[in-house]
Amino acid sequence: MILNTLISGDGPPVILLHGLFGAARNLGVIARGLAPDYRVVALDLRNHGDSPNGAGMTYAAMAEDVLETAAALGLHRLPVIGHSMGGKTAMTLALSRPDVVSRLAVLDIAPIPYRHEYDDYVRAMRALPLTADLTRHAADEWLAAAVPDRSLRAFLLNSLVLGEQPHWRLGLPEIAAAMPDLVNWTDPPGWQPYPGPALFLRGANSLYVQPEAETLIDARFPNAARQTIEGAGHWLHAEKPQQVIAALKDFLYHE
Numbered sequence: 001m002i003l004n005t006l007i008s009g010d011g012p013p014v015i016l017l018h019g020l021f022g023a024a025r026n027l028g029v030i031a032r033g034l035a036p037d038y039r040v041v042a043l044d045l046r047n048h049g050d051s052p053n054g055a056g057m058t059y060a061a062m063a064e065d066v067l068e069t070a071a072a073l074g075l076h077r078l079p080v081i082g083h084s085m086g087g088k089t090a091m092t093l094a095l096s097r098p099d100v101v102s103r104l105a106v107l108d109i110a111p112i113p114y115r116h117e118y119d120d121y122v123r124a125m126r127a128l129p130l131t132a133d134l135t136r137h138a139a140d141e142w143l144a145a146a147v148p149d150r151s152l153r154a155f156l157l158n159s160l161v162l163g164e165q166p167h168w169r170l171g172l173p174e175i176a177a178a179m180p181d182l183v184n185w186t187d188p189p190g191w192q193p194y195p196g197p198a199l200f201l202r203g204a205n206s207l208y209v210q211p212e213a214e215t216l217i218d219a220r221f222p223n224a225a226r227q228t229i230e231g232a233g234h235w236l237h238a239e240k241p242q243q244v245i246a247a248l249k250d251f252l253y254h255e
Contacts, residue, residue, distance in 0.1 A: 003069040004050040006042040009035030014079045014252065015070065016042040017086025020118070020182060021156055021170065023049030027083065030237055033245030038252070043069060045086065047171030047178075048159075054171070057178035060188055063093040067100060076100065079252055083107035083237065084208075085182060094196070095220060096188040104198040104221070105248055108206050108234050110213035111220055113184045120146045122176045125156065130166040155235075187220070198224040199251045201244065203232035225251070 006024045008031050016027045024042035031040040044051035045062055054061075066089060070076070080101050082090030087109035094101040124146035128139055139160055140153055147153045159169040175182070198221040202209040217224055227247050232240040 001046055001052055001054055001065045001068065002072055003046065003052075003065055004044040005069065005073070006031070006044075007039065008032070008042075009038050009040045011038045012078070013039045013041055013073075013075050014081060015066065015075075015090075016040060017045060017066065017080065017082035017089050018042070018048065019084030019086055020175075021048070021121075021159065022083075022086075023159065023169065025049070026155075026158070027237065029241040030081070030245060030248065033241070034248065034252075037249075041070075041073065041075070045089065047174045049169055053174055055174055055177065057174055058181045059088050059092040059186070060096070062089045063096060063188075066090075066093055067097060070100070077102050079103040079105065081105040081107070081248065082109075084109050084234065088185065091194075091220070092188050094194040094198070095191040098192070098194050098196060101194070101196060103196055103252065104194065105251055106198065106200050107244070108202045108208050108236055110200075110209045111185050111187070111216055112213050114208070116183050118183070119176070119179060121156065122172055122179070125168060125170070126172045126176070128160075132164050132166070134162060134166050136160070136162065191220070193219065194221050194223075196223065197251070197254075199247070200224050200226050201236065201247055202226070202228055203234055203236035203239070204228050204230045205233040206236070208234055 018026050024044045034040050047053050080090045087106040094104045124143050128142050143153050229236045229240050229243050237244045
């Protein structure tokens with residue numbers, strides 16, 4: 001699948017991959033921070049943003065989408081940065097095709113299964129009446145019972161398009177069907193430890209990268225460095241953008 005791309009800046013290319021329910025534009029702060037020195041290629045992963053919808057939303061399938069899109073753009077070996085679901089996609093690509101990934105940066109995720117309560121979110125979003133008179137306020141009230149956190153509702157509503165034909169910029173049926181795969185982790189067939197440089201960047205207030213994940217990270221990414229962003233949670237790039245950009249720049253510039 002060829003994915004929708006947002007390209008900014010001029011210089012060596014770098015790929016950005018967003019998290020679940022997000023889109024390329026959600027990583028705009030990182031793109032803007034890197035654009036003075038890099039050609040930043042931010043992708044909408046399948047069933048997100050303006051990319052096509054499609055079943056079979058495994059990490060192997062999404063990694064193949066990234067590979068196919070990069071090849072279509074004439075990009076064959078470059079750094080890959082991914083947050084959350086995008087981080088798992090980036091790790092899968094690095095483990096299955098290390099020849100394509102020159103450097104790997106993973107934001108607040110680990111190669112482990114997770115337990116999340118996203119099914120209720122998807123059900124509520126799918127049940128939202130998409131009528132021409134729908135307002136963002138009404139949509140917010142509709143989601144409130146299933147998604148009590150206001151900031152999370154605002155994040156989800158970024159993908160709602162209002163107007164005469166309201167719609168979600170998300171393949172919600174496909175995402176719902178793929179949820180067991182999305183919260184899981186499976187090493188790609190025939191994987192070998194990724195030999196390139198890697199950075200695992202986590203938010204100090206996040207619970208996504210626990211100490212027990214460290215040995216699993218080391219086994220797959222033996223050259224991985226770690227860095228913690230103080231005062232940040234899972235959406236560390238939104239909460240502490242300058243610190244995240246500085247860490248990524250230092251990693252990308254380092255030889």
